[in-house]
Amino acid sequence: MSTGILLLNFGEPATPEREAVVSYLERIFFNNREIEGDTTEAEARERSRELAERRAGPLIEEYEAIGGSPLNKQARKQAQALEDRLRERGRDVETYIGMQFTEPFIDEALDAAIADGHDRIIGLPIYPLCGPSTTVDSLEELRAAADERDFDALQELSGWHRHPDYPRLRADAIQAFAEKRGVDLSDPDTALVFSAHGTPQHYLEEGSRYDIYVTEYVETVAGLLGIDEYELGYQNHENRGIPWTEPEIEEVIETVDAERVVVEPISFMHEQSETLSELDVELHEEAEEAGLEFHRVPIPHDDERFVGVLEDLVEPFIADFDPAVYQFRQCECRDEPGTMCLNAPIE
Numbered sequence: 001m002s003t004g005i006l007l008l009n010f011g012e013p014a015t016p017e018r019e020a021v022v023s024y025l026e027r028i029f030f031n032n033r034e035i036e037g038d039t040t041e042a043e044a045r046e047r048s049r050e051l052a053e054r055r056a057g058p059l060i061e062e063y064e065a066i067g068g069s070p071l072n073k074q075a076r077k078q079a080q081a082l083e084d085r086l087r088e089r090g091r092d093v094e095t096y097i098g099m100q101f102t103e104p105f106i107d108e109a110l111d112a113a114i115a116d117g118h119d120r121i122i123g124l125p126i127y128p129l130c131g132p133s134t135t136v137d138s139l140e141e142l143r144a145a146a147d148e149r150d151f152d153a154l155q156e157l158s159g160w161h162r163h164p165d166y167p168r169l170r171a172d173a174i175q176a177f178a179e180k181r182g183v184d185l186s187d188p189d190t191a192l193v194f195s196a197h198g199t200p201q202h203y204l205e206e207g208s209r210y211d212i213y214v215t216e217y218v219e220t221v222a223g224l225l226g227i228d229e230y231e232l233g234y235q236n237h238e239n240r241g242i243p244w245t246e247p248e249i250e251e252v253i254e255t256v257d258a259e260r261v262v263v264e265p266i267s268f269m270h271e272q273s274e275t276l277s278e279l280d281v282e283l284h285e286e287a288e289e290a291g292l293e294f295h296r297v298p299i300p301h302d303d304e305r306f307v308g309v310l311e312d313l314v315e316p317f318i319a320d321f322d323p324a325v326y327q328f329r330q331c332e333c334r335d336e337p338g339t340m341c342l343n344a345p346i347e
């Protein structure tokens, strides 16, 4: 049996041209239209266009400043590394990348996998912390595309921040970076600040467990580092005047009682505008204005152990053993029977 593994990702435009960036943003805003309440599809499309036109200029400036997003390149390398590793083990697999908001889109990746003759497909979102606008939406899109094509041998996987190697590899990356910079993480004048991508309160009120996962995950990483006191802030995208997660990362930086901050971005598995621009440029400036030395931990996107995490996630479904052996259980965020995750609470 051959398996196509679709790594589901957010995507960022390959080049910062206005048309591409506006279309990208329009798709994001349209997908999240429910956060402003009920509207008709036509109204939501018009509103998405308006928001996209307004946000495009600043976002293009960010992409230009960082010389284009490295997301696609890093995501492709991860997919290739996973395919190579599994093939070395004799598995008949191919990996594909399906993006929510840029090409190759999720349905295009599915078409490619079906055309390559795979008789089983696994959808794995590259988001450790399961949320409605990312993990759940990307899986729903994949399921809808598979249904349209009458393809039913689809296995959906969701959140995986509880994989034991994952927090360990991130904690090691923080430690190694601090040592390289000559920063003592146990010094009371050093503040470890976790920065999570924010989410609108609406999603939490609707039952998303994203904030619970974030809190649990940062506690784990801090524990692995032997640090009792740390900070957590959210990188919010407030374009619509609605409440998002708190505290905002900017507020954390303004109020932190330390001489230096070590900022760890926890929501991503690659570098992108949120790390290279929002943190390295904007937050860095704010930290310096507040009199703080600023250090941002690079994303360990090419850590070999990350490939191992991905391998473990797909292995039960390729090797046909009971996924419960690897602690997989029914996902609660996407409660469609058969969607498996490592994050659901254990009764």
Ligand SMILES: C=CC1=C(C)c2cc3[nH]c(cc4nc(cc5[nH]c(cc1n2)c(C)c5CCC(=O)O)C(CCC(=O)O)=C4C)c(C)c3C=C
Pocket (backbone or CB within 6 Å): 010, 011, 012, 025, 028, 029, 030, 032, 033, 035, 055, 059, 071, 127, 131, 133, 134, 197, 198, 199, 200, 210, 237, 238, 239, 240, 267, 268, 272
């Ligand atoms: C590669 C880029 C991005 C990743 C990865 C990403 C992850 C991520 N996003 C959310 C929740 C939301 N993000 C929203 C908007 C938004 N996100 C990105 C980029 C990435 N997000 C962009 C470019 C935008 C557009 C808005 C902007 O730039 O200001 C939204 C929708 C907001 C709305 O409709 O008003 C949500 C919700 C999470 C939880 C997450 C986790 C990894």
Ligand SMILES: [Fe+2]
Pocket (backbone or CB within 6 Å): 197, 237
């Ligand atoms: Fe986002």
